[in-house]
C-alpha cells in the first residue's frame with residue numbers, strides 16, 4: 001500500500017478529464033437563468049464559473065467542473081476511481097438507474113475524492129455531483145468519503161468536501177443510513193488528530209448528508225442561495241400547516257440562525273479556501 | 288380491534304374468544320368438553336405459530352407501532368434501579384421526546400438515554416410522540432459526555448419515527464445536532480450499547496445509535512425512510528407502504544443479515560405489548576451478555592471497536608479498468 005502510494009504520488013497529478021463537456025454542447029449553446037431569465041452563452045457562463053452575470057444565481061457545478069475551479073492548474077489525483085455500487089437489497093429498478101446515471105454523467109458514483117494542491121497546499125478533496133442519483137449517499141459515497149478522511153489522517157492533510165446531495169440513498173436502505181455514522185466516525189478520527197476539515201455546502205445539501213459529514217466542518221461554508229436543511233420543505237409544511245418564509249433553508253437563512261460560518265460567492269471561494277488553508281498551515285511542517 | 292389485536296391477528300383473536308366462551312359455558316352448565324377445548328387450544332397454538340412465525344415486514348411495522356407497545360421509560364424502570372432523570376441541554380431547553388439520566392444495572396451505575404413516545408394521549412402530545420428537536424439530541428450528547436467523563440457505560444433505547452420536521456428545529460440546527468452526536472459517539476471511551484425497541488426512524492434514530500453493539504427487538508424496524516415515505520417517492524402512492532416495507536429490508540432479520548445488527552432480542556408471542564415484563568427480562572439479559580466483553584476492553588479498544596463496526600458496514604465493488 002505504502003509503496004504503491006509513493007509510486008503513485010511521484011506521478012504527476014493528471015489533468016481531470018471532462019467527458020461531460022462534449023455532451024453539454026448539443027444540449028444548447030445558450031442557458032436561461034432560472035431566477036432572472038437572463039440568457040447567457042454556455043461558454044460565457046462556464047467562464048464565469050456558472051454564475052449568472054445579471055443576478056448572481058449560482059448554477060449547479062458538476063464535480064469535474066468544481067475540481068477544475070478549485071485545484072491548482074486543474075491537477076488532481078483521484079482516489080478509489082473504480083468503486084461502484086452493488087444492489088445489496090435487490091431494490092426495484094436500482095441497477096438500471098445506476099447504469100443510466102453513469103451513462104448520463106460519465107461518473108461512476110455521486111462523489112469524486114482525491115487530492116491536489118490548492119494555493120500550493122496539498123489537500124484531500126471530495127466533491128459530490130447532484131447529477132448522479134441526486135447526489136445521494138449509499139455505500140460507495142460513504143466509503144469513499146470515509147477513506148478520503150482516512151487518507152487525510154495518514155498524510156496529515158486537510159480535507160475539503162463540497163456537498164451536493166438530496167440525502168441518504170433510499171435504494172440501499174439502512175446501509176445508506178449507516179454511512180452517516182461511518183463518515184462521521186472517520187471525521188471523528190480527523191478531529192482527534194487535530195486536522196482541518198472544511199465543509200462547503202452547495203445547492204442542495206439536505207437530509208442525511210446535511211445531518212452528517214457536511215455539518216461537521218471546523219469551518220462550514222456555503223454558496224449563496226444554496227438549499228440546506230434536514231427535513232424537506234413539503235414535509236415541514238404538512239406538519240406545521242403554515243406558510244414558510246421564502247428564504248427558509250437557504251444558506252442565508254442558516255447564516256442568520258448561526259448554523260454557518262460564512263456564505264461565500266463562488267468567485268471568492270478558491271481564495272477563501274486558500275486563506276483558510278494558510279491559517280491552519282502555520283507552524284506545521286511543510287511537506 | 289379489541290384487546291389490542293391487529294387486523295392480521297383476527298383469526299387468532301376469534302378462536303381465542305371461542306375457547307373462552309366454551310370454557311365459560313361448560314363451567315356454567317357443568318358439562319365436560321375438555322377434549323373439544325384441548326383440540327381448539329392446539330389449533331390456536333398452531334395458528335399462533337403460523338401467524339407470528341411468518342410475519343411480513345409490514346405486519347412487524349404494525350407491531351412496532353402498537354399503541355400499547357412498551358416505551359423507553361417502561362424499560363428503564365424495569366431493567367434498572369435507582370433511575371434519576373436528568374434534564375436539559377444547557378443551551379435552549381428540555382426536550383421530553385428524549386429522556387435520560389443515571390441508573391443502576393445490577394448495582395453498576397450506567398447512563399441511560401432513549402426516545403420516549405409517551406403513554407396516554409396527554410403524555411404523547413407533551414412528548415411530541417417521541418419526535419425530538421435539536422435540544423433533545425443535545426441533551427443526549429450532554430449526558431453521554433458526562434458518562435464518558437465518569438467512565439459509565441451508556442445504554443440507548445431507540446424508538447422514534449424520526450427527528451421532528453419543523454421550522455424551529457431547522458432554525459436551531461437539527462442537522463448539526465444529529466451530525467455532532469454521530470461524530471462524538473464514535474469517540475467516547477466507554478461501552479455503548481444501543482437497542483432498537485420500536486421504530487428506528489432514520490437520522491432521528493441514528494443520532495443516539497452509534498454504539499459498540501446494536502441490538503434490536505424481533506419486531507422492531509429500522510429504516511432510512513418510513514415505508515409510507517418511500518412509497519410516496521417510488522410510486523407516488525403512500526398506500527403502497529407494504530411493498531416499500533418489504534423492499535427496504537427493515538426487519539431485525541434483514542438488519543442482522545446486512546451486518547448492521549449484532550443481536551436480535553426475542554419478543555413474547557404477538558409482541559412486547561403482550562408481556563412487557565417478560566420483554567424487559569429479555570432485554571436485560573441481552574444487555575448484560577453484550578456489556579460483559581466490552582467492560583474488559585481498554586478505552587482505546589472501545590473506540591477502535593466502534594470505528595471498526597461502522598467502517599465495515601456497506602456493500603460496494605470495484606471494476607477493473609479495461
Ligand SMILES: [Zn+2]
Pocket residue numbers: 033034035036037038052053054055056057
Ligand atoms: Zn440570473
